[in-house]
Amino acid sequence: xxxxxxxxxxxxxxxxxxxxxxxxxxxxxxxxxxxxxxxxxxxxxxxxxxxxxxxxxxxxxxxxxxxxxxxxxxxxxxxxxxxxxxxxxxxxxxxxxxxxxxxxxxxxxxxxxxxxxxxxxxxxxxxxxxxxxxxxxxxxxxxxxxxxxxxxxxxxxxxxxxxxxxxxxxxxxxxxxxxxxxxxxxxxxxxxxxxxxxxxxxxxxxxxxxxxxxxxxxxxxxxxxxxxxxxxxxxxxxxxxxxxxxxxxxxxxxxxxxxxxxxxxxxxxxxxxxxxxxxxxxxxxxxxxxxxxxxxxxxxxxxxxxxxxxxxxxxxxxxxxxxxxxxxxxxxxxxxxxxxxxxxxxxxxxxxxxxxxxxxxxxxxxxxxxxxxxxx
Numbered sequence: 001x002x003x004x005x006x007x008x009x010x011x012x013x014x015x016x017x018x019x020x021x022x023x024x025x026x027x028x029x030x031x032x033x034x035x036x037x038x039x040x041x042x043x044x045x046x047x048x049x050x051x052x053x054x055x056x057x058x059x060x061x062x063x064x065x066x067x068x069x070x071x072x073x074x075x076x077x078x079x080x081x082x083x084x085x086x087x088x089x090x091x092x093x094x095x096x097x098x099x100x101x102x103x104x105x106x107x108x109x110x111x112x113x114x115x116x117x118x119x120x121x122x123x124x125x126x127x128x129x130x131x132x133x134x135x136x137x138x139x140x141x142x143x144x145x146x147x148x149x150x151x152x153x154x155x156x157x158x159x160x161x162x163x164x165x166x167x168x169x170x171x172x173x174x175x176x177x178x179x180x181x182x183x184x185x186x187x188x189x190x191x192x193x194x195x196x197x198x199x200x201x202x203x204x205x206x207x208x209x210x211x212x213x214x215x216x217x218x219x220x221x222x223x224x225x226x227x228x229x230x231x232x233x234x235x236x237x238x239x240x241x242x243x244x245x246x247x248x249x250x251x252x253x254x255x256x257x258x259x260x261x262x263x264x265x266x267x268x269x270x271x272x273x274x275x276x277x278x279x280x281x282x283x284x285x286x287x288x289x290x291x292x293x294x295x296x297x298x299x300x301x302x303x304x305x306x307x308x309x310x311x312x313x314x315x316x317x318x319x320x321x322x323x324x325x326x327x328x329x330x331x332x333x334x335x336x337x338x339x340x341x342x343x344x345x346x347x348x349x350x351x352x353x354x355x356x357x358x359x360x361x362x363x364x365x366x367x368x369x370x371x372x373x374x375x376x
Contacts, residue, residue, distance in 0.1 A: 050076055050148035053083075053134040058156040059115065063126030063165060063218045064374045066158070069115035070134060070151065080111045082137040084147065085118065090129035090155060108137070126218030126374065129157045160220035160299075161374070166268060167301050168372045169216070173271035173281050176369060177309040178327025182239060185343075186230040186260070186332060187253045189245035195252070195345050205337040206252070208292070215270040215282060216363050218374070220299040225269075227284065227292060227333035230259070232311070232324050243350030254343030256322045259334050260285050260305070260313050265293055267300040268310075269333065271370050272363040279370055281328045283311055284335065292335025 051072035060067040068085070085107040109116060124130075136148040161169070188206075198206055208226035215222060235242050245251065260266070269282035284300065286293035296302070305313050310325045311332070324330055365371060 050080060050136045050138060050146065052148045053136060053151040056132070056134060056151055056154045057115070058132070058154060060117075061156060061159050063159050063161055064124045065117060065119035066124075066156065067115040067117050068132065068134070072136065079138045079146075080136045081139045082111055082145070083109045083116070084135040084137050085109065086133045086135075086150070087118070087123065088131050090131055111136075124158055126158050127160055128217075129155060131155050161216065161218035163299065163301055165218065165372060165374055166220075166270075169271045169370070170268045170301055172370060172372065173268075173279070173328065174309040176279060176327055177281070177325040179325075180312065180323035181234055181236070181326050183232050183234045183322050183324050184256055185241065185253045186232050186256055186334075187241050187251050188228065188230050189247040189249070189251045189348070191248040192250050192347075194248065195250055195340065198340060204341060205339045207337050208335060211333065214362075215272040215280070219270045219282075221269050221282070221284070221333075225284065225292070225295060225333065225335070227335045228338055230254075230332045230334055232256070232322075232330055232332060234324070236326070243348050245348060245350070249347055250345055251348050252340065252343050252345050254338065256313075257320045258342050259332075259338070260311070260322065261320065262305075262313075263288055264305070265296070266303045266305045266308070266311065267296040268303055269300055271328075273367050273370050274362070275364045275367075279328050280331055281310055281325070282331045282333065284333045286335040290336055296335075 051074075053070035053072050055071040057069045058066050059069070087107065107118070109118075118124075131153050133153045134151045138146045140146065198204065206228050208228055210223060211221050211225050211227060213222045231241070233242065234240055241251070241253070264285050264287050267284040267286065269284050271279065271281050273279045283303070284292070284296050286296055303310070305311075310328070311330060312323045314321050314323075363370070
């Protein structure tokens with residue numbers, strides 16, 4: 001039996017309080033910690049024997065919810081009125097020791113049949129490790145609680161965005177994509193040493209590599225999808241690629257039809273910004289039936305290559321014609337190797353603008369344009 005969404009968490013781990021959310025079966029209160037320590041006015045009575053939850057199971061994990069169940073002895077089971085849940089982000093050993101720790105989330109649910117759904121994007125983030133422990137409790141007539149000992153501590157990790165969440169991001173990106181501009185080449189900037197290495201060690205073929213963690217924290221392609229990054233943006237006045245780049249002074253250019261054609265599929269990957277006015281859209285181009293195509297088919301919304309708001313390939317008089325959105329910066333990932341002989345490498349005349357690099361860039365969680373109501 002599922003329960004309604006959680007609508008309250010504690011803002012302070014030390015201030016005693018109890019707030020009942022009307023018409024909901026879940027409420028949040030100040031509880032004793034896992035060692036059983038309580039403040040004098042916490043509203044929790046001395047421990048009496050109540051069954052201690054054990055063999056805790058976590059299932060149906062999404063980016064902002066999970067189901068939890070457990071076993072407990074039958075003794076005094078009929079006295080249980082509530083379940084106390086202690087949910088915490090797992091401590092990161094590499095985290096800054098001088099930063100404030102995340103405030104633990106203490107939740108209490110009415111004793112409903114198990115498994116029980118815990119849901120709430122304000123305290124659950126995607127792709128994040130958590131610990132959880134449970135107590136059983138009996139609410140007394142005077143408002144005090146009798147509680148069991150804490151259960152063992154269980155660890156779990158929330159999931160990536162689903163296709164449903166990515167479709168919400170897609171729809172938000174469509175709103176600001178702007179009009180379409182014509183283009184004819186994809187390009188990739190790197191340092192000279194990169195291209196020398198490709199020629200010497202990879203037989204002239206650029207190889208896919210695992211995408212970094214830039215963009216939305218819940219993106220299913222970060223740290224998982226292998227591909228090669230390309231750009232296709234053009235300058236409004238020239239219709240050609242800009243001469244500046246944050247990634248290096250040498251540019252590989254390839255005719256658009258070599259990468260994007262009727263034998264490839266197009267997918268939406270992410271929509272984000274980096275505390276700036278302009279926004280990025282990540283698209284994935286995968287040859288039909290390739291490993292990259294199979295990966296994306298399971299996880300990403302597929303776009304109609306001929307008709308979408310970001311990147312199109314249409315045929316006019318027997319010739320393939322390409323357009324890209326003007327008002328977002330497109331980052332295109334191609335999932336197969338690309339041979340340098342299919343294009344040209346030349347030095348650009350502009351500057352290397354390092355401030356525009358998106359390598360491992362973190363998404364602005366406060367931006368209303370590119371965030372959805374699940375974990376960032």
